[in-house]
Amino acid sequence: MTNALRLGIAGLGTVGVGVVRILRKQAKLLEARTGRRIEIIAVSARDADKDRGVTLSGYDWETDPVALARRDDIDVFVELMGGSEGAAKAATEAALSTGKHVVTANKALLALHGQALAEQAEAAGLSIRYEAAVAGGIPVIKSLAEGLAGNEITRVMGVMNGTCNYILTRMEATGQGYNALFEEADKLGFLEADPNLDVGGIDASHKLAILASIAFGTKVNFAGVEIEGIQRVTLEDIRQAADMGYRIKLLGVAQRSPRGLVQRMQPCLVPANSPLGQLEGGTNMVVIEGDAVEQIVLRGPGAGEGPTASAVLGDICDLARGCRMPVFGQPAVTLADATPAQTGLPAPYYLRMSLLDKPGALAKIAAILGEAGVSIDRMRQYSHSETTAPVLIVTHKTTPAALEHALEAMAVTDVVASEPVALRIEQI
Amino acid sequence: MTNALRLGIAGLGTVGVGVVRILRKQAKLLEARTGRRIEIIAVSARDADKDRGVTLSGYDWETDPVALARRDDIDVFVELMGGSEGAAKAATEAALSTGKHVVTANKALLALHGQALAEQAEAAGLSIRYEAAVAGGIPVIKSLAEGLAGNEITRVMGVMNGTCNYILTRMEATGQGYNALFEEADKLGFLEADPNLDVGGIDASHKLAILASIAFGTKVNFAGVEIEGIQRVTLEDIRQAADMGYRIKLLGVAQRSPRGLVQRMQPCLVPANSPLGQLEGGTNMVVIEGDAVEQIVLRGPGAGEGPTASAVLGDICDLARGCRMPVFGQPAVTLADATPAQTGLPAPYYLRMSLLDKPGALAKIAAILGEAGVSIDRMRQYSHSETTAPVLIVTHKTTPAALEHALEAMAVTDVVASEPVALRIEQI
Numbered sequence: 001m002t003n004a005l006r007l008g009i010a011g012l013g014t015v016g017v018g019v020v021r022i023l024r025k026q027a028k029l030l031e032a033r034t035g036r037r038i039e040i041i042a043v044s045a046r047d048a049d050k051d052r053g054v055t056l057s058g059y060d061w062e063t064d065p066v067a068l069a070r071r072d073d074i075d076v077f078v079e080l081m082g083g084s085e086g087a088a089k090a091a092t093e094a095a096l097s098t099g100k101h102v103v104t105a106n107k108a109l110l111a112l113h114g115q116a117l118a119e120q121a122e123a124a125g126l127s128i129r130y131e132a133a134v135a136g137g138i139p140v141i142k143s144l145a146e147g148l149a150g151n152e153i154t155r156v157m158g159v160m161n162g163t164c165n166y167i168l169t170r171m172e173a174t175g176q177g178y179n180a181l182f183e184e185a186d187k188l189g190f191l192e193a194d195p196n197l198d199v200g201g202i203d204a205s206h207k208l209a210i211l212a213s214i215a216f217g218t219k220v221n222f223a224g225v226e227i228e229g230i231q232r233v234t235l236e237d238i239r240q241a242a243d244m245g246y247r248i249k250l251l252g253v254a255q256r257s258p259r260g261l262v263q264r265m266q267p268c269l270v271p272a273n274s275p276l277g278q279l280e281g282g283t284n285m286v287v288i289e290g291d292a293v294e295q296i297v298l299r300g301p302g303a304g305e306g307p308t309a310s311a312v313l314g315d316i317c318d319l320a321r322g323c324r325m326p327v328f329g330q331p332a333v334t335l336a337d338a339t340p341a342q343t344g345l346p347a348p349y350y351l352r353m354s355l356l357d358k359p360g361a362l363a364k365i366a367a368i369l370g371e372a373g374v375s376i377d378r379m380r381q382y383s384h385s386e387t388t389a390p391v392l393i394v395t396h397k398t399t400p401a402a403l404e405h406a407l408e409a410m411a412v413t414d415v416v417a418s419e420p421v422a423l424r425i426e427q428i
Numbered sequence: 429m430t431n432a433l434r435l436g437i438a439g440l441g442t443v444g445v446g447v448v449r450i451l452r453k454q455a456k457l458l459e460a461r462t463g464r465r466i467e468i469i470a471v472s473a474r475d476a477d478k479d480r481g482v483t484l485s486g487y488d489w490e491t492d493p494v495a496l497a498r499r500d501d502i503d504v505f506v507e508l509m510g511g512s513e514g515a516a517k518a519a520t521e522a523a524l525s526t527g528k529h530v531v532t533a534n535k536a537l538l539a540l541h542g543q544a545l546a547e548q549a550e551a552a553g554l555s556i557r558y559e560a561a562v563a564g565g566i567p568v569i570k571s572l573a574e575g576l577a578g579n580e581i582t583r584v585m586g587v588m589n590g591t592c593n594y595i596l597t598r599m600e601a602t603g604q605g606y607n608a609l610f611e612e613a614d615k616l617g618f619l620e621a622d623p624n625l626d627v628g629g630i631d632a633s634h635k636l637a638i639l640a641s642i643a644f645g646t647k648v649n650f651a652g653v654e655i656e657g658i659q660r661v662t663l664e665d666i667r668q669a670a671d672m673g674y675r676i677k678l679l680g681v682a683q684r685s686p687r688g689l690v691q692r693m694q695p696c697l698v699p700a701n702s703p704l705g706q707l708e709g710g711t712n713m714v715v716i717e718g719d720a721v722e723q724i725v726l727r728g729p730g731a732g733e734g735p736t737a738s739a740v741l742g743d744i745c746d747l748a749r750g751c752r753m754p755v756f757g758q759p760a761v762t763l764a765d766a767t768p769a770q771t772g773l774p775a776p777y778y779l780r781m782s783l784l785d786k787p788g789a790l791a792k793i794a795a796i797l798g799e800a801g802v803s804i805d806r807m808r809q810y811s812h813s814e815t816t817a818p819v820l821i822v823t824h825k826t827t828p829a830a831l832e833h834a835l836e837a838m839a840v841t842d843v844v845a846s847e848p849v850a851l852r853i854e855q856i
Contacts, residue, residue, distance in 0.1 A: 034577070035759070139570070139724070292741070293729070293738035294728070295729070296727070307720065323746075
């Protein structure tokens with residue numbers, strides 16, 4: 001155990017530079033904690049000449065990450081390039097096929113190819129570790145797969161895209177609309193090159209699919225996530241929700257139902273005074289519920305050089321200490337198929353609509369809800385200007401199917417001025 | 429790796445029964461996750477005939493926990509008896525001297541004898557794991573020692589005694605005083621046999637000393653914790669603090685200072701809108717700050733059968749999977765002495781006092797603070813009845829020494845009606 005752990009690092013963007021910086025600055029501390037020197041042997045990135053603010057001269061430079069992954073003088077391939085296909089995938093496969101463990105921050109790669117990669121790794125007795133892929137600096141993979149290994153997990157949920165949470169909390173704080181805050185986030189550099197990864201909920205859904213696999217012992221199934229982004233969240237709904245004691249969050253929820261696995265990523269209402277409701281700005285939060293532990297809440301920075309590098313280092317230290325785990329918490333070949341539940345679990349809903357100023361309009365809506373089996377918990381009609389009246393309804397627990405049925409019936413009445421907004425209220 | 433992991437469990441109180449229950453109920457899940465069967469070989473408790481609501485007939489019964497620990501047919505000794513001396517200590521030592529790993533929930537044992545036990549274990553190549561000893565179901569030991577191993581930890585703090593937090597939050601909610609809520613907690617069975625362990629801050633300080641050792645690479649030093657319990661917290665201060673935007677919590681803080689290690693357990697003010705400020709009832713919270721990760725907040729149940737058993741099971745699963753760690757995150761023989769800082773780090777303070785109704789009384793207090801170098805951030809004098817006037821002061825950051833100096837000077841004036849209350853405001 002006194003031989004060094006030798007790393008090859010592919011990708012020297014923000015996270016890669018952060019990892020190199022910690023390995024240089026904390027070399028003694030890391031050796032004290034793991035009992036081994038941790039050495040960078042070689043690195044790889046697109047531009048060898050760029051000044052990254054950190055000394056790289058002691059390391060071999062590889063232009064091709066696949067060549068880096070294949071080197072026989074490294075023990076661990078650290079993949080920090082990103083992207084689910086191309087170089088990241090090829091290099092990860094090359095590392096596994098030549099006997100290296102892999103540490104990665106790549107959520108897209110794992111969400112789309114996690115099962116195949118895990119099978120390849122485990123067949124060769126190798127580890128893939130990816131703490132940095134989910135919720136930045138929060139040790140959520142470790143907590144779920146190791147700390148809570150004695151639990152049958154009942155629900156995992158979280159706010160796992162800082163940019164979306166930034167936009168939503170700034171909408172409430174500033175009174176500006178979605179488009180203005182999207183532009184602000186863009187100017188601040190908070191958005192991915194393809195912003196739909198953020199605001200469309202894709203990035204957060206990659207993370208949710210990974211957590212669901214560990215939590216429920218199922219093959220990671222990104223295609224099974226029902227995804228809705230934040231693009232249609234309006235200032236009006238944020239304000240009305242606040243008025244009723246809720247906040248709107250882009251919330252990912254994974255849960256087993258009698259009919260299969262539920263994986264949803266969508267704007268939801270959560271109680272304003274709950275930990276999720278109180279989450280501001282770019283911070284992430286994951287809530288894990290298990291039959292023994294009840295509920296654990298983990299909160300921390302979801303991105304950034306230091307926090308993400310911290311997560312990568314945690315994985316590297318585990319490998320240096322000799323801890324080996326199945327990639328998704330149990331051997332990949334034993335994971336079950338994640339059959340998506342065709343219908344979601346019941347929940348209360350928030351409904352907002354504009355009714356035309358006609359006699360009996362509200363009665364008609366109430367009747368439609370009643371016929372669909374949707375019962376009303378609270379209702380508010382606001383004083384109306386001109387020809388339409390805004391109405392807010394919070395329902396009791398209802399099935400998504402019953403709600404859908406009611407919304408369809410409303411659409412063909414002559415009293416609704418525009419398509420009603422319906423948002424799930426997640427009970428915490 | 430296909431041989432079973434064989435357990436001997438000493439102590440069948442709430443936690444012990446919870447552990448047995450999970451091992452029986454989740455046997456298949458645990459085997460899938462760890463790759464090994466986990467078997468209870470023998471148990472030990474005071475009363476063999478008591479009905480504990482769980483079947484024990486398949487296990488050998490030992491009346492003496494030391495004899496259980498010495499059995500050569502177990503791999504792991506699970507110590508759930510509690511108490512820093514006597515049987516728990518003797519049995520733990522016996523387990524280590526006969527080649528067994530130890531899993532324990534015993535914070536007192538580790539806080540007082542952790543260094544010697546860790547040295548004994550590590551010399552024999554054995555592990556001692558104790559996730560359940562700190563903050564119940566929250567995987568805080570794992571997060572700190574493994575997940576955040578790449579960080580230089582800068583501060584660890586937390587609310588780690590649910591009973592104290594219950595009493596303090598109930599005082600605010602009900603308007604009842606400390607004594608009434610102490611009695612309520614007693615009736616609900618929330619108090620240890622020696623209630624001073626809870627309300628005197630001892631139990632929480634055991635936990636803080638353990639966290640500080642891992643965080644700062646120092647020998648666990650319970651004697652070095654400055655401890656003040658919640659017995660002197662008044663309803664008046666809870667209300668005034670709330671009025672200024674704060675809540676009073678029994679907060680443990682460990683931090684390195686230029687003069688040594690600071691370990692404090694004392695009632696502190698924290699911002700009411702911070703995660704710590706919002707923590708209600710028996711829930712625990714630990715905040716970990718590191719140079720890379722910035723700040724992680726972990727929240728969950730601090731006690732109870734399920735949550736504590738969940739933590740014990742996490743440790744057992746790690747041992748089953750073959751993960752081995754130094755007890756306090758780095759080899760015990762390399763841990764530094766935890767020299768207590770003789771003086772605390774600067775902080776703002778909350779001061780409440782009653783001034784006698786004399787001309788110039790407030791001016792005298794302001795002058796004393798100024799002379800001691802303590803500057804005032806906010807001050808309120810309330811309209812006074814009869815002969816005394818209540819005064820509240822929030823200071824700017826000041827050293828505990830300067831504040832002490834000012835308080836001593838106030839005591840010898842003729843304007844202060846009773847000893848001023850001074851509470852630290854912890855900045856988060």
